[in-house]
Amino acid sequence: MTVWSQVVGQADAVEVLTTAANAAAVIVRDGPGSATGMTHAWLFTGPPGSGRSTAARAFAAALQCEYGSGCGECPGCRTTMAGTHADVRLVVPEGLSISVAEMRALVQTAARRPTNGRWQVVIIEDADRLTEGAANALLKAVEEPPERTVFLLCAPSDHPDDVSVTIRSRCRGVSLRIPPAAAIADVLMNRDSIAADIATWAASVCGGHVGRARRLATDESARDRRAAVLRIPLGLRRAGDVFTLAGELVKTAESEASEQSESRDEAERDALKTALGAGGTGKGTASATRGSAGALKELERRQKSRATRTQRDTLDLALVDLAGFYRDVLVTGSGSEAALNHPDHANSARTAAASWSPESTLRRLEAVLKCREALELNVKPRIAVEAMVTTLYYG
Numbered sequence: 293m294t295v296w297s298q299v300v301g302q303a304d305a306v307e308v309l310t311t312a313a314n315a316a317a318v319i320v321r322d323g324p325g326s327a328t329g330m331t332h333a334w335l336f337t338g339p340p341g342s343g344r345s346t347a348a349r350a351f352a353a354a355l356q357c358e359y360g361s362g363c364g365e366c367p368g369c370r371t372t373m374a375g376t377h378a379d380v381r382l383v384v385p386e387g388l389s390i391s392v393a394e395m396r397a398l399v400q401t402a403a404r405r406p407t408n409g410r411w412q413v414v415i416i417e418d419a420d421r422l423t424e425g426a427a428n429a430l431l432k433a434v435e436e437p438p439e440r441t442v443f444l445l446c447a448p449s450d451h452p453d454d455v456s457v458t459i460r461s462r463c464r465g466v467s468l469r470i471p472p473a474a475a476i477a478d479v480l481m482n483r484d485s486i487a488a489d490i491a492t493w494a495a496s497v498c499g500g501h502v503g504r505a506r507r508l509a510t511d512e513s514a515r516d517r518r519a520a521v522l523r524i525p526l527g528l529r530r531a532g533d534v535f536t537l538a539g540e541l542v543k544t545a546e547s548e549a550s551e552q553s554e555s556r557d558e559a560e561r562d563a564l565k566t567a568l569g570a571g572g573t574g575k576g577t578a579s580a581t582r583g584s585a586g587a588l589k590e591l592e593r594r595q596k597s598r599a600t601r602t603q604r605d606t607l608d609l610a611l612v613d614l615a616g617f618y619r620d621v622l623v624t625g626s627g628s629e630a631a632l633n634h635p636d637h638a639n640s641a642r643t644a645a646a647s648w649s650p651e652s653t654l655r656r657l658e659a660v661l662k663c664r665e666a667l668e669l670n671v672k673p674r675i676a677v678e679a680m681v682t683t684l685y686y687g
């Protein structure tokens with residue numbers, strides 16, 4: 293399998309990227325100016341789950357590929373896809389954690405000559421989360437890129453304004469679309485060896501999000517959480533259910549997020565302690581210990597900000613599922629043939645369509661969307677969710 297088989301349902305983007313990778317290979321062989329079609333700065337945009345960073349990584353692999361094609365077999369391809377290639381750096385801004393100093397250091401490293409004579413590649417996931425200072429430090433490098441350095445920025449297409457206009461104007465855009473369900477089912481079966489029936493089901497309910505489909509297909513607790521969310525609309529029978537279900541929704545998001553964070557946090561803490569040489573004795577130990585305590589505190593601060601982010605993202609995912617259900621009710625009620633977001637809950641959508649007026653369904657859908665906005669504006673999750681569930685109950 294080539295590196296492009298990971299880039300699901302994006303034929304147009306893959307064509308652009310393979311053409312550029314071929315040009316890049318000619319430049320490596322024959323020197324600068326020997327081919328056109330290669331660019332030093334790229335911006336990958338697309339809806340959540342469309343595989344922005346996967347596409348960026350596949351492109352990075354093709355740039356490091358011995359054959360220039362992204363064969364998927366050579367050491368260049370393999371180490372890039374595994375995240376261990378010496379000349380490919382992946383930056384994931386979490387919370388507001390990438391500082392100006394770090395970005396400057398990164399830009400400096402990226403300006404070095406590539407160790408294997410091909411390219412230095414920097415992939416920045418969530419470029420929309422860079423601080424202004426960090427973005428400015430990056431801008432200088434993007435404006436005057438070293439001869440063999442390539443920047444691959446990723447950002448969600450629904451927030452393009454969060455990447456500064458100046459950076460965007462210096463980048464060549466690659467826009468990804470929501471991959472079709474059939475393409476997602478294919479990749480689950482062929483890449484992840486998931487049984488056909490589960491793969492088809494997961495692809496049909498994942499909202500075009502490949503990672504989510506894989507999770508639903510392989511993780512029972514993810515399936516349970518989705519089912520719990522989709523029980524809410526018809527599960528609201530009494531006014532008292534509002535607070536119970538709102539509380540459960542928030543708690544589930546919290547526990548899912550902390551499950552995700554815990555193992556990662558601990559691994560990072562251990563790595564930092566090892567790097568700081570924990571347990572040393574002798575001269576200078578006292579001041580070193582003071583320094584270590586500061587570094588650990590800084591790490592904990594970052595982990596906390598990331599945990600908040602993860603929690604919000606997890607809750608948002610649940611809200612997207614919920615909004616999808618109310619949309620399904622409207623689709624069903626109107627007699628439209630449009631595909632449902634949750635085909636496996638078609639019966640519930642029919643029941644709801646028969647008992648609610650379209651206006652009240654629309655009010656419920658709007659309440660979910662408003663809750664998403666409130667969370668984006670940092671309203672406390674419990675308050676935003678309770679307000680939403682109240683409308684979901686009364687309609």
Ligand SMILES: [Zn+2]
Pocket residue numbers: 356357358359360361362363364365366367368369370
């Ligand atoms: Zn290769």
